[in-house]
Amino acid sequence: MHQPLLLHHRFKAIGLAVLIPSFICWLIWTFDVYDFPFLKTGRGGGILDQRNHSLVEELIFTGLAAGLLMIAFSREKIEDEYIMTLRLQSLQWAVLVNSLLLVLATWIFYGEDFLKVMIYNMLTVLIIFVIRFQYMLYSKKSPKRTIFSLPPRLKKIGLLIVIACIIAYVVQIFEIYDFPFLETGNSMESSFLNNLNYNWIDEILTTGMTVGLIFMTFAREKSEDEFIVSIRLRSLQAAVLLNYGLLFLMNWFFFEGDFVNILIYNMFTVLIIFVIWFNITLRKTSSSLIPE
Amino acid sequence: MKNNIRVERAILNMTQQQLAEQIGVSRQTINAMESNKYVPSTVLALKIARLFGKTVEEIFTLEVED
Numbered sequence: 249m250h251q252p253l254l255l256h257h258r259f260k261a262i263g264l265a266v267l268i269p270s271f272i273c274w275l276i277w278t279f280d281v282y283d284f285p286f287l288k289t290g291r292g293g294g295i296l297d298q299r300n301h302s303l304v305e306e307l308i309f310t311g312l313a314a315g316l317l318m319i320a321f322s323r324e325k326i327e328d329e330y331i332m333t334l335r336l337q338s339l340q341w342a343v344l345v346n347s348l349l350l351v352l353a354t355w356i357f358y359g360e361d362f363l364k365v366m367i368y369n370m371l372t373v374l375i376i377f378v379i380r381f382q383y384m385l386y387s388k389k390s391p392k393r394t395i396f397s398l399p400p401r402l403k404k405i406g407l408l409i410v411i412a413c414i415i416a417y418v419v420q421i422f423e424i425y426d427f428p429f430l431e432t433g434n435s436m437e438s439s440f441l442n443n444l445n446y447n448w449i450d451e452i453l454t455t456g457m458t459v460g461l462i463f464m465t466f467a468r469e470k471s472e473d474e475f476i477v478s479i480r481l482r483s484l485q486a487a488v489l490l491n492y493g494l495l496f497l498m499n500w501f502f503f504e505g506d507f508v509n510i511l512i513y514n515m516f517t518v519l520i521i522f523v524i525w526f527n528i529t530l531r532k533t534s535s536s537l538i539p540e
Numbered sequence: 541m542k543n544n545i546r547v548e549r550a551i552l553n554m555t556q557q558q559l560a561e562q563i564g565v566s567r568q569t570i571n572a573m574e575s576n577k578y579v580p581s582t583v584l585a586l587k588i589a590r591l592f593g594k595t596v597e598e599i600f601t602l603e604v605e606d
Contacts, residue, residue, distance in 0.1 A: 328566055328584075330568065330569035331568065474579075
């Protein structure tokens with residue numbers, strides 16, 4: 249059997265040892281107790297602090313994410329097939345809940361506040377996952393352990409929604425058409441993609457993309473069996489890991505406006521990577537199963 | 541799928557923890573199987589059957605909805 253990507257059990261403790269100091273630094277830095285002057289680079293502004301760039305953000309984010317990743321993906325003392333199932337089901341639950349929360353947040357927060365939502369969103373999947381997984385492992389009531397799935401026909405519907413959203417996004421970016429009927433007339437409230445003129449397009453596109461991708465991610469295959477479920481769950485783990493790998497890199501290479509774009513794409517990348525990875529794995533397995 | 545792991549375990553007078561240690565899984569796994577919340581892999585089913593000295597079919601039975 250294929251071994252899933254997991255770290256040694258002792259990384260759980262190492263993860264905590266990295267996470268706690270990073271979290272304390274984050275608190276110190278956010279509440280302006282101390283601003284780590286020795287980390288200032290004199291370069292342009294960072295994502296949160298526009299005046300003065302320092303390496304603090306990169307280090308804190310790297311610390312928080314690395315700590316959480318180690319906690320999330322270290323083996324339990326006895327990691328057997330059942331624990332693995334719990335782990336992957338919790339991951340699926342976390343991705344789903346995180347996406348739904350994000351859709352909700354798009355409609356509630358604007359401008360600066362939404363920027364913060366996107367920043368926290370870099371870590372929320374992992375936080376939700378760690379909590380859910382520990383709950384599933386140790387809860388006395390033993391909650392229902394089921395794989396969430398949607399009817400197969402939603403896969404095509406999801407694809408159509410995603411394509412429609414991408415087309416609308418391109419149309420808007422290149423200013424071919426600006427959907428005037430969606431304007432709210434409230435120019436004070438700027439949205440996150442377009443700062444000049446507030447309209448509903450961002451919310452609608454984000455919701456559409458997320459819902460479409462959730463349909464594609466969670467729709468059952470026509471003959472969904474336990475083997476396909478296991479491919480599905482492993483692909484999800486691969487997608488989450490790959491997404492964090494990319495995010496780590498981007499965190500060090502992009503600043504300000506560019507990093508905001510990364511944050512926007514990051515709302516969808518886990519699901520996009522999953523859909524691609526899962527379908528490639530599925531095709532590969534079915535083509536290698538041709539009878540002699 | 542139903543199973544009578546709980547009964548077999550009672551016959552051998554073992555706790556969930558002891559059974560888990562014998563076959564190298566976690567206690568949660570035994571608990572989940574006994575309460576029909578988890579269907580074990582073939583490997584695990586064979587290990588359990590071997591420990592109890594029975595065939596797999598004597599311990600695990602299909603239900604109508606399977």
